Amino acid sequence: MSMQFWVVQAFNGLSYGALLFLLGSGLSLIFGVMRIVNLSHGSYFLLGGYVALSVIWTTGSWVLAIPVAALAIAFIGLLMERIFLRPLGFDPLRQVLLTVGFAFLFQQAALDIWSGNNFDITPPAALTRSVEAGGMYFPLYRAFMIATALVIGLGLWLAMEKTRIGAAVRATVDDAQMARGVGIDTSRISMFIFALGAFLAALGGVIGGGFLGVYPGLDFEILPLAFAVVIIGGMGSLGGAAIGALMVGLADNFGKALFPEVSYFTLYAPMALILAIKPTGLFGRE
Amino acid sequence: MSERAMTSNQTKILAVLAALVAVAIVVPNTNSFLILLATRALAFSILVMSLDILLGYTGLASLGQAAYLGVGAYLTAILATKYQFGLGYDFWLVLLFGIMVGGALAAVFGLLAIRASGVYFLMITLALGQCVWGLAYRWNSLTGGDNGINLRQRPKFGAIDLSNEVAFFFLVFVIFCISLGLMYTLVRSPFGRSLAGIRERELRMKILGYNTWLHKYIAFIIAGAFGGLSGVLWAHTAGIVSPINIELTNSVDALLMAVLGGAGTLVGGVIGSFIVFGLREYLSTLVPWWQYVLGIIYVLTILFLPTGLMGIPERIRQRRARNGNAGKPKQLAPAATS
Amino acid sequence: MATDATPNASSESALPALELKGLSKSFGGLHAVRGVTFKLMPGDRKAIIGPNGAGKTTLFNLITGIFPSSSGQVLLYGRDVTAWSSHRRTALGMARTFQVTHLFPKLTVLDNVLLAIKGLRPSKYVMWRFMSSYPDVYEKAHGLLERAQFMDRKDTEVRFLSHGEQRQLEIVLGLASDPKILLLDEPAAGLSSGESVEMSEFLQGLDPKLAILLIEHDMDVVFDVASNISVLHFGEMLESGPAEQIRQSAKVREIYLGTE
Ligand SMILES: Nc1ncnc2c1ncn2[C@@H]1O[C@H](COP(=O)(O)OP(=O)(O)O)[C@@H](O)[C@H]1O
Ligand SMILES: [Mg+2]
Numbered sequence: 001m002s003m004q005f006w007v008v009q010a011f012n013g014l015s016y017g018a019l020l021f022l023l024g025s026g027l028s029l030i031f032g033v034m035r036i037v038n039l040s041h042g043s044y045f046l047l048g049g050y051v052a053l054s055v056i057w058t059t060g061s062w063v064l065a066i067p068v069a070a071l072a073i074a075f076i077g078l079l080m081e082r083i084f085l086r087p088l089g090f091d092p093l094r095q096v097l098l099t100v101g102f103a104f105l106f107q108q109a110a111l112d113i114w115s116g117n118n119f120d121i122t123p124p125a126a127l128t129r130s131v132e133a134g135g136m137y138f139p140l141y142r143a144f145m146i147a148t149a150l151v152i153g154l155g156l157w158l159a160m161e162k163t164r165i166g167a168a169v170r171a172t173v174d175d176a177q178m179a180r181g182v183g184i185d186t187s188r189i190s191m192f193i194f195a196l197g198a199f200l201a202a203l204g205g206v207i208g209g210g211f212l213g214v215y216p217g218l219d220f221e222i223l224p225l226a227f228a229v230v231i232i233g234g235m236g237s238l239g240g241a242a243i244g245a246l247m248v249g250l251a252d253n254f255g256k257a258l259f260p261e262v263s264y265f266t267l268y269a270p271m272a273l274i275l276a277i278k279p280t281g282l283f284g285r286e
Numbered sequence: 287m288s289e290r291a292m293t294s295n296q297t298k299i300l301a302v303l304a305a306l307v308a309v310a311i312v313v314p315n316t317n318s319f320l321i322l323l324a325t326r327a328l329a330f331s332i333l334v335m336s337l338d339i340l341l342g343y344t345g346l347a348s349l350g351q352a353a354y355l356g357v358g359a360y361l362t363a364i365l366a367t368k369y370q371f372g373l374g375y376d377f378w379l380v381l382l383f384g385i386m387v388g389g390a391l392a393a394v395f396g397l398l399a400i401r402a403s404g405v406y407f408l409m410i411t412l413a414l415g416q417c418v419w420g421l422a423y424r425w426n427s428l429t430g431g432d433n434g435i436n437l438r439q440r441p442k443f444g445a446i447d448l449s450n451e452v453a454f455f456f457l458v459f460v461i462f463c464i465s466l467g468l469m470y471t472l473v474r475s476p477f478g479r480s481l482a483g484i485r486e487r488e489l490r491m492k493i494l495g496y497n498t499w500l501h502k503y504i505a506f507i508i509a510g511a512f513g514g515l516s517g518v519l520w521a522h523t524a525g526i527v528s529p530i531n532i533e534l535t536n537s538v539d540a541l542l543m544a545v546l547g548g549a550g551t552l553v554g555g556v557i558g559s560f561i562v563f564g565l566r567e568y569l570s571t572l573v574p575w576w577q578y579v580l581g582i583i584y585v586l587t588i589l590f591l592p593t594g595l596m597g598i599p600e601r602i603r604q605r606r607a608r609n610g611n612a613g614k615p616k617q618l619a620p621a622a623t624s
Numbered sequence: 625m626a627t628d629a630t631p632n633a634s635s636e637s638a639l640p641a642l643e644l645k646g647l648s649k650s651f652g653g654l655h656a657v658r659g660v661t662f663k664l665m666p667g668d669r670k671a672i673i674g675p676n677g678a679g680k681t682t683l684f685n686l687i688t689g690i691f692p693s694s695s696g697q698v699l700l701y702g703r704d705v706t707a708w709s710s711h712r713r714t715a716l717g718m719a720r721t722f723q724v725t726h727l728f729p730k731l732t733v734l735d736n737v738l739l740a741i742k743g744l745r746p747s748k749y750v751m752w753r754f755m756s757s758y759p760d761v762y763e764k765a766h767g768l769l770e771r772a773q774f775m776d777r778k779d780t781e782v783r784f785l786s787h788g789e790q791r792q793l794e795i796v797l798g799l800a801s802d803p804k805i806l807l808l809d810e811p812a813a814g815l816s817s818g819e820s821v822e823m824s825e826f827l828q829g830l831d832p833k834l835a836i837l838l839i840e841h842d843m844d845v846v847f848d849v850a851s852n853i854s855v856l857h858f859g860e861m862l863e864s865g866p867a868e869q870i871r872q873s874a875k876v877r878e879i880y881l882g883t884e
Contacts, residue, residue, distance in 0.1 A: 035405060039538070084589070087589075092404060092405050093405075094592060096347070096405065096408065097545055098588045100538050100541075100542060101588060102581070104577060104581040105585070107577065108577035108581060112574070224412065227409060227412060231409060261424050262424060263420070264417075264419065264420020264423060264424055267420065268416040269417050271416075272410055272413040272414045273398065275398070275406065275410040276397075276410060279401075279402050279406040471754065474756070475750055476748050476751075476755050476758070477748065477749055477750060479735065479738065479739060483728055486728035486729060487728055487729075489690065490728065490797075492690075492709070492710040492714075493719070493720055494711075494739065494743035494800075494801065495714035495743035495744045495801060497709070497711045
């Protein structure tokens, strides 16, 4: 294996990890705050891509598509949490099943609205070029994915560490009951986090659309990867999600390149092992 | 009081037997589309019932049950296409191997999964199911990768050719009935009752002298074995085995069928399976929006019928008996106290 | 194995049924139980008292193996069971009840008792016969339920029972395995004074060979049932002795009885 192989694969893995971070960080926060395993998280990702396509088709603006899609899906997430999940109270299994029911509904709605065709989201021409460095070509779009994840990750981290609402979220992740005891409105925190998670997933969907495409079935294809991120990183931990996303992105790329026959196995088997040994994930708090 | 409980139980058994007889009489006299539909639903409901042993009786929500169907189905397909094995009387051996491979896989996975509970169990079974899916999807030389494996023929027992739909339907039907009988005996047995105790309060069971880990582990293996069995039947029912059979959505389907019919009732899962297969394969030929119906049924069931369709008579009875004094809504399968 | 598991009768009478040696447990920085040393002989009736948070329930959890201990030993009939899991300790003849009711809420009263009886029988693993094909188990369950006057409610789901009935069923479940040691964690908690008296009479009527260790706040129940009392305070065994002596102890009055 040449040096080039390693550099290119690492770069690809890194950029894929960036995408998975957008998807996984929201899932992780939702689990941390509400103990809900949100199985419609992949649907948010896919719907984000579809909404962005519609915006692009009508306005021609890719830049506009990103916030519109993310906000639209955040609103859907918010409604889901308020109207359906909240009234169930604390009943994780029923909540999980409910998110599956919604995933099916979203699947059908997407099929009706956007047909069963495969689409690509074409980013502006400026981002489709490649830059050459040391005899290797790096697609600028992948660099853009990494940059976006870095900016979002940094923003989230600052919000969690420096703002009052961030402190309230952290307190809720640590111990929801205690948080309620000291006067934190955990119901509002849940709503906020659910919407934020949907926002991040949809953002990932738009950006991933220029790279993975947008097609029926992507929702349940990407979902297990998001879980791998959360499990490896630890549930409810932002830094963990970043590390998890990086590891999954790299493992996925190198796995496919080095041992294609068992590549998914090499991804999910460690995930199962980690869960068996430490249920809260590698970097999760007990 | 005890006599009333007894008779209500006997009524239930009679109702199930009557339904089975009706299925055996009605289905073969319909068209080949409906016969195949019923065969699929029956083969898959063995998987759903196996999941119900975990979900409804033990309180463990598994999100990877399709893996056991998958290994049973792949085993059948690989033996049939690569080795021409299992296409005659040796089919019965394949059935046995399917049960064994499902149980063996569960014996390995159970070592990792059984320690966890609640949503953690859900996630770890998801991860384990994805391991099997990943192998099926990628291990081209063995599994045919994305395309899967086509089974070109069904077994023949002398003059009986199972490519005849009615003959095959009866084979699946009989195996289904035996499975139902075995699982029903299991859940009524001392071991089965111990699972219910674990579901209700695991700590008390430990203090009463039960090795609850072992009980859950054994239940997990049994569920896996029945999953493998359903896979063998599924392979010949569908005629093709592919990674789709192990996908997360397939495990999710099984879970929702069990919940729709009523977790902890066995036959509820069968009803759920028939409803979902019916909607999916019959309604979809009539209207394009069939999946909305399915999605809305799921959502409404979870919101308003936590005990599933099988819980309706009980709810009506309770409402009548304790008019106005409505109890708390039941939980599906309360996680063991931490 | 079998001879190993049940020491012969002569040595059994000489050995304490339950012995604790320097048993300690800390949760992080909190020392809930500190160096408790204690003996319970077969047939003994002893009580542990102490204010809320003294570590009484934690002590029971250590004895029954729900938590691993931080240091010290638990011995049952002379055997060191400190590293054993709960179900193996139970098999040596120990049973307990919980301060917070731990029943099977969605099973009937009868099913609760059946599970309790089966707990120590190898047939608990049988999966090819109905539970109802074990008449001896049903007979025994009926006997237990009759003694506790539960026969008329045997088909009621436990979650529909009153608090007092649930407390009583806790004890029935504890007795179902014919234990030689019974640990009772505040059996009278939440009972009316009339119910407490009934509970106390029920406990006094139990087989005199049964060793009982009782945690209780209701001092009437304690003095009726136990001949010997130990006082736990901040996880430490402050004082132990005959009931009368503890009743007179100034120190105990100060920290515990004084608060009444
Ligand atoms: N699982 C646990 N984790 C942390 N602290 C505990 C746990 N169980 C009990 N404690 C603490 O140990 C102390 C003793 O509790 P406990 O044994 O329940 O007291 P008692 O039964 O005497 O009222 C209390 O301060 C309690 O908060
Ligand atoms: Mg206590």
